[in-house]
Structure formats: structure tokens, C-alpha cells
Amino acid sequence: MQLKKKPITGMKDILPKEMEIRDYVLSVMKDTYKKFGFVSMETPCVEHLENLNSKSGGENEKLIFKILKRGEKLKLEEAKTEADLVDGGLRYDLTVPLCRYYANHQSELPSPFKALQTGNVWRADRPQRGRYRQFMQCDIDILGETSNIAEIELILATSTFLGKVGFKKFTIRINDRRILKAMAAYSGFEEKDYDTVFIILDKMDKIGIEGVASELEKEGFDEEAVKKYLTLFANISNDIKGIEFLKEKLEGFLPDDVSGGLIHIMNSVDKAKQSSFGLVFDPTLVRGMSYYTGPIFEITMDDFGGSVGGGGRYDEMIGKFTGQNVPACGFSIGFERIVMLMLEHDFSVPKGMGKRAYLVEKKVSDEKMQEVLMKAMAERAEGMEISLNIMKKNKKFQKEQLEAEGYTEIVEIFAD
């Protein structure tokens, strides 16, 4: 019986060349984050459907891979709706499981809890180039810390990691959900309309300020409000001065500590950072998820479009699981995007202690083979990568394959 060779729709097999980069990126990431005091944690890939459908997942809740009940629990004939058939689902992010985990284990965890999670998540999105239905997420979160040291450390850790894997030119944009709200309130929008306004604002980099204006008007918002809103944006500089400008302008709308906090974050990151990325205030930064409550941030590579990571503060989410709010702040790296960029730009993983391949003629004596094995084992113990192979008839092709794998030094061993 011949079986299906292709992976299941929308998911991919990963070839060794890409895996080498993935392993390298993950290992540098874990190593870097641990230096910042983050500790690894893990939740099962399968999560209660009730938790996944808790309205914290936004659009992702429509994309859940659901798992069929088993044995006696599955009552196919009585089942009326999909919900009667399933009891679990594959997680679509690491944040919902993190909240459940924290609620479950809070008493066993240090406070603040600095969590490092790397793992696959699944979304039944329409398959498209470069986007798959299974992909890796890498999150760091600090739970239980009200002070801005959380934001500062998250940004420093993430930027240090990016620097270590070789990205030098990137920009971190920063904003605060409370600034977004205050700007909308100041301009005269009603609170019920904020989300609609922000979804349109989020397109600023694609459609420009005129595009935003016309979409806001199309939605039927008050012309005055739209004008006031966009004039405000036109006058804000992308630095601390911009924040100070808004502090004055939004008096009465913006809580007192917001601008100071944001300035402290920007100043501290600027002073302590060890790579030379840009850090800018961007009042148009929205971030999709409505669960954010404070500072939000996003990373973009200067030479390539699109975000490669982002995060923010979500102080009210864990309370949904525990009934008691816990301050929380996280930063998620776009692992798949970073790996794709490295693959496309022929990034090569730093060389180790050297690679050597042995090609041993098939008819060598057992004794001679054992000598080669002993030599290979000694060289491996010294840190070298040694590939031991039986020589093939088509030796030329075999050598080409080994060279493609990075074995530039090839030693041939013949029978006596």
C-alpha cells in the first residue's frame, strides 16, 4: 500500500538546511533570555476548548483545530452540533495557555514570574505562501510586575537576542493603549467606536493619513472629530518630545503616569541597549489584540517590511482565569519570519570546531574499520563534527553531497 507523501494541507516538512537555522536561532534565543532571568515553561499543545474560546483569542478562535472525543464520550448518533463531538483543541497561541498555567501553579512559581515559552501553535488559516497552519511561537512574559522594569527588560532581552543572531538594523516602535484611547477621546470619538477607529488607524503605514481620513469618514464618524484626530497625529514627533507634546495636549484625557512611564522606558532602553537599533514613539501603533492595557511595542526590520515581533502589557487577562488581576507584560518574536529572512539571505550558522567526513571502502577489514571509528570518536570528543560513511560506487556524487552538507574536508580510507 502506497501512502500519502505530502504533509497534511497547510503544514510543512522542514528540511535540514532550514532546521539548522531554526535550531541555531532557538538555542541563541534560549541562551540569551536565560541571561535575563527568564525560565522555561511548557503547556500541552492540546487545550480545553472552553479556554480557547474564552474571547481572549480574537479572530484566532475561529481557526481552532478541534479534537474528537474518544471512546464512550463520543456519542455520534446523539450529536447535534460540532460542540458535542469535541473536547479539546490545538492551542492557537501561547498566551491563553500561559494564563491557565499561571492560574494553576501560581503558588509554586516565583513572583514576578519571568516565563520563556517556545512551542508550536496551530491556526486553520487559509494556506498561503510563507504562512503555515503549524508554526513556532517564542514568547517571554513577566507576570506579577507592575513597574515599567518589565517593559524595559522585555525590550532589552528581545533586542539583545536579535543582535546576537546577526540582525543589526531594526526599529522598535512603542506606544501605549491609554494614549490611543486618550487621543480618540480628546478628538471626540465615543468609547464604543474606539476599536473601529483603531482598526482603521492601524492601516496608516499602508494607506497614509489621507487613506485613514477617508476610511474614517466612510464609517460615518463626525467630520470635526476626524479632522481633530488627524491634525493631532500630524503634529507628533517620533521621539520623547512627541510624548511630552501629547502629555500637554491630552491633559484631562490621559492618566498622569502614562507619559512619564513611556519616557522612562524609552530613556532606559536607549541607555542600556547593547545594539544600535532604533527606538521610536509611534502613536499610530495599535497591535491587534484588544487585551492590551498599557505600553505596546513592535519590531520591524529596516530593510524588510513587516513586523518580526511585538507585545505589550495585558494586566487584566489573567484575572479572567483566576478572578484576581495580575499585572502581565509580554514580548513575542516572529520566529518563522526571522528564520525565513535568514534563509532568503543565505545566512550561515556559525562554524563549530570543524567538520570532517570519512569515506571508508566497503571491503576494509573489521580491524581497520574499528581504527577509523576510534579516530572519529576521539575527534568528536574534541568537538569536531565527523561523518563516517561507506564509500559508494559513485564517489564523485557522494563527495558533492557531503560538501553541500559543509564537509569540505573528506578523507578516503582504502582496504590494505
Place this chain on the structure above:
Amino acid sequence: MQLKKKPITGMKDILPKEMEIRDYVLSVMKDTYKKFGFVSMETPCVEHLENLNSKSGGENEKLIFKILKRGEKLKLEEAKTEADLVDGGLRYDLTVPLCRYYANHQSELPSPFKALQTGNVWRADRPQRGRYRQFMQCDIDILGETSNIAEIELILATSTFLGKVGFKKFTIRINDRRILKAMAAYSGFEEKDYDTVFIILDKMDKIGIEGVASELEKEGFDEEAVKKYLTLFANISNDIKGIEFLKEKLEGFLPDDVSGGLIHIMNSVDKAKQSSFGLVFDPTLVRGMSYYTGPIFEITMDDFGGSVGGGGRYDEMIGKFTGQNVPACGFSIGFERIVMLMLEHDFSVPKGMGKRAYLVEKKVSDEKMQEVLMKAMAERAEGMEISLNIMKKNKKFQKEQLEAEGYTEIVEIFAD
């Protein structure tokens, strides 16, 4: 809305203490296997149900977590059986996906292909202590190599890894499926009964030779055959002499190259190994899966019962996917068991460059906080693990928590 705090039935949240060991073991494993020329590869966690149900998975095929069809594909009202509702399943091992992967990508892969896979698998087993429905498997496989160098390298790589994570006293038992068959044939069992005979033989270490005798007789096997069979076992020594003895005894039943191959494997491993584990010939070793075709092996820790890994040659499995047989040989490590042993025996992960925690009084000036941040960043760059925290009211408890995390050096920073 309060949500479910516990993980889904049979799966577990992993706490930082265990994760530290898991991360360490995985990192040493990958590092070691790469020195042997293995390259990482990955398949999706979700696999075609047809492939999972291809009869290569044995009993595991009954334990598949199945995934509900989505959108228009799900026709709940027309569905008559479970099979109408599902199209994918979570993989229960890494071997079936490896075969599909190889069939799909053979032309892009080197030959032989030395594959390293680590990843979760899922089995809807009855939950029990220490066994979970999601667990990590770590496999190395060599595809496309007929010679015994495959077995030798697999055993050397695995034993080197175990030595590196600190296991010194273990035993690798080795046998060959063809010896098992020849012994059964020599004794007079019929080929159709082999599997039944082997299942009983497999219990030798639990019920002893008398137990095996009585179970074989209970099955109604010929008394003469049972006697001949067990007399044979009683006379075999656990070393190369045992293999030589069988070579003579089983003449006409055992293919010529089998004993020589096994002796070559044992001699070579013994000569080249770099840790002092035991290597013994064990004619009672069966290994569960019927897909094995040649040498088989299993590791046990001398001080703790039970297997911590095993594998063997399965030359006929890939042919089921491609229609063309490819020689294949693999070794799988019992990752969860190894981690559990290390946890139970208070194994501590080797210390890095040092750990230091800063406790900073909340009311320090922004400038002073920035100084601390700069210091922390410099120390991290030097390789230290630095945890930066705001001092709490209950400083004593906070320090105890940090010490439990391994931060024995705690520096307090007060406002000027």
C-alpha cells in the same frame, strides 16, 4: 468568567525546574548527535489519518487523537461513522512521519540520510503515574545504509549522549530479529506462531524461564519444541561466544552474515566507545514492533529498572510508502524517562558563568535605575545570568524565592 485551570486530561504543565533539565538534556543531545553527522529534520505534528493507520504503528493506532474536519468538509448530518468526521490525527511516533518525509524529499536529501528528530507525540493511553498523553520522543535514524556501520554509529552516538548527561552505569542489550526467528524455526515452531512465541519470550526477565515454559505450554505449543527452545536459551552466554555458539547450532536456519554482523557491531562498539557501559548479547530481547528486520537493541540503566531507549533495523518499512525498500536503522531515546530519573535524583544542571540578582528599591531615581540596567546588561554580555527585580515589602520571602531559583548572590540597591 473563570476558566478551567487544570491541563486537559492526561497531559501536563511543565514547571521551570523540570524544564531546566529538559532544555539541558535536549541541548546536549542535539549537540552530541550533530557531532556524529546527524542533521535535524521536522514533520508536522498533524499527520494524514491514512498514514497513521498504515499498520506500522501497532497498538498505537488505537490511541490516535483525531482532528475534526473544518468548514464545508464537515458534514455532520451525513456522517455515519467516526471516519466521516476526521481527516488528520496527532502523530503517535516519529517513525511513520519520517518514512513519509523520506518518501517526499528523498531527492533533496543526502544518502545515507542521518536524521535527528525531537518532538512531541500523542497517545490517548489510559493516564497513569509518570505516563502522559503528550510526550517527547527523540530519534536518530540512518536511512540508505545497508552496512552495519549504521548500527555501530547509532549505538555510539546514543551511549556518548548518555555519558555526557551524566549516566555512567548502563547496559546495551543487542539481538537480531533473524536470530529470534532462526531459534524458533530450529526448535520446531511454525512461522505463523512466531509473534505469539516472541511475546511470551519477551517476559523472560519478569517471569523467568519456567514462567516462559508454562505460558508456551498453555498456548498449546508442542512440548518438544518448547523444551528444545528453552534448552537452547539456557546454553547461550551473554557475549560474542553466545553468538558463535548459535551460529553453529542454527546452521541452515540462520543466514550466514547475521552472526558475523552482530559480532562486528559488538566488537566495534566495544573498541570505539568512550564511556564504560556494558554491551551484551541478549537472545531474549524481542522489541515490540514487528517492523524490525535485523539487529535490535535496548538500553537499561543498571540501577533502575526498565528501558530508557531502544531501536533496530527496519529495512522494509519505507517501501510501504515508496514502493521501493530503503535500508533503515534507528535508535530512540526514552527522553521522558531520562528526565524523570534526573528529577528524582536531584540532578542539577551544570552551572554557567554565575547568577546574580539585583533587588532595586522602588523609589530609586530613573537615573539610578538606568545605571543598574547598564551594569546588568554588561554582566549579561559577559555571560552571567542577571535577574533584575523591584524590591518588595516582604524582602525576606523575595530573597528566599530568588535563592530557590539559584540566585545565591543578591545585591540590594537603595535610593540615594
